[in-house]
Amino acid sequence: MAVRDDLMVQTQLSENVFIDPTKDAVVIDGVSKVFKKPRPLFRRFFNQKEVDGKKLEVRAVDDVSLTIKRREIVGILGANGSGKSTLIRMLSTLLIPDTGSISIFGYDVVKDERMVQRLINRVSVEASFFKKLSPMENLLYAARLYNMSGAEAHSKIIAILTRLGIKSDRIHAPLENMSRGMQQKVAIARAFLTAPIVLLLDEPTTGLDPRSKIDVQNFVEELREQHDATILITTHDMDEADALCDRVAIIDQGRMMALGETGELKRAVAALMGREDPVTMNEVFMHYTASQLITEEDIQRYGSWEKAFEALEAEREDEE
């Protein structure tokens, strides 16, 4: 009887893949990841933590906590090297957190690695493909790995690639002849093919032209509507974050600096800047990733938010 009750709250997604849809899709709890920088052998021998005053460790992700509900689209925003990809890699079981825990629908990324791998799908620019083969051949290969029948896969592949704006003559031509942006679309198509439960998109629209960007963004929204997908997306494009994400997390040097709906964050930063109109997402980003958070005191001291920002950034550059 207990087993039956259990099954009632579980949804079977495919063979041996069950989720409890009432659980949070992603729970990141106090996660950190430190990388060691390469150092000369004799320094390793003496276990030095610094060389010429420079740290030999990078705290890529520093005590990050974030809970994402099913069907949410959450953006991870941060400058180059702020730790976005490291976080995504830990979510997708490619890296193990040093401290803290991550679960996907209650499955732990370390203990239940195999189940997590079935629930998530990561798209990144480093996607691996057989470059001599066409998009169709590459995607049929991927579909076979997911036990999809050839006929079902074929029609789905045509629909997705067409939807992403890839012309039919390109679908059967070698991938190596396609531009980087086009290849990225094929990587996105591969993730969409299997209608993942949790989709991790690592800078999916970087390098795409404006129309292609919109194609991808619309498709991401469709995926949520039609398949109840939960989507975590890293991007440098603030307009994209604004248009697509229910909430954004801003990270800087591995630390979570802000989390909230874009409108909420815009109003909060506008209030701090003493402005009536909401500020732009670019301004929100600049505010939370400035060398230090700009406080009301700073604004009074320097005369305006902009002047305080410039002064504090100049201080940071001097220190570096």
Ligand SMILES: Nc1ncnc2c1ncn2[C@@H]1O[C@H](COP(=O)(O)OP(=O)(O)OP(=O)(O)O)[C@@H](O)[C@H]1O
């Ligand atoms: N395998 C690794 N070994 C050592 N250091 C690493 C490794 N991977 C990442 N780092 C360092 O960790 C920090 C965070 O890197 P990460 O790639 O997560 O940043 P990011 O926000 O994704 O950057 P970008 O926007 O440029 O892709 C950087 O300082 C980077 O140099």
